[in-house]
Amino acid sequence: MTRGFTLLETLIALVIASITSLVLLQSIMAVARGTAGIDIALAGALETEFSREAVSDALAASVADYLDSPGAYTGSTTRISGTTRRPVLTPHGLPTRFVLTLQPEAGGTALVYQEVGQPAGDGNERTGPREDSTLTNGIVAMRFDAQDLEFRFAYQSLSRLYDREPAEALDAWPPEAGFDPWYDYYRPPPTLVMIVDAEDQVLWAITSTGWNAPPIRGRDLEEIL
Structure with a gap:
């Protein structure tokens, strides 16, 4: 006659199975948390890389603009504003005004990119910026560990180019x-x-090919005709 399990043996087996399941579940959850952390870190790295490359592309695609336009390129040691053909925060295809600033933060400096919302009208007014022009919230393109950073510009004039002198x-x-x-x-x-x-010491540099004249505007056609 075959002897079955006693109640005590059954309870012990259930306890062992429960402990084993709990340990296995905790291991699976730890692996899942680790994987999620890796995914978050990877997503953050990809977002940072995309922002850096997108802003670099926008700055490289800066174009000339008329002196009576608010989109004419200006720059100081901490702020750049101009017009780009490859905007980051608005649909591509139309020249868009942008602002790039160096902003101090705890332990370093942030490079912040913003774009200027298009005001009502055709944007060809000669009176300067419209009151309803607004800046986007922007994105942080890069972060530097150093402080006291500055923008610096280089200009290769025709005379220096012909004389084979550096910019x-x-x-x-x-x-x-x-x-x-x-x-x-x-x-x-x-x-x-x-x-x-x-x-x-140069921490970041972007070249531009913006020597060409700005595009013809609608009112220019009237003058031509």
Whole structure:
């Protein structure tokens, strides 16, 4: 006659099975949390890389704009504004005004990119910025561990180019003197934009091919015809 399990043996087996299941469940949850953490870190890294590349592309695609337009390229040690053909936060295809700033933060500096919302009308007014132009919330394109960072600009004038001299480094854009008379009606972007630290070490640099004249506007056609 076959002897069955006693009640005590059955209870012990159930306890062992429960403990084993609990340990296995905790292990699975730990692996899941680790995987989720990796996914979050990877997503954050990809988002940072996308932001950096997108903003670099927008700055490289800066275009000349008319001097009477609020989109004419200007730059100081902490702020750049201009017009790009490859916006980041609005649909591509239309030139969009942007603002790029160096903003101090705890332990470093953030490079913040914003775009200017298009006001009502055709955007061709000669009176300067409209009151209803607004900046987007923007994105942080890069973060630097250092503080006291500055924008620096380089301009390869035609005279220096013909004389085979290197581009001139500037603290502001446009240059105060010696700007080529070709640009008395519109302002091109600088040849090079850099971010430098207190020791003049270059931390980031983008070249631009914005020497071309700005596009013809609607009112220009009326003057042509």
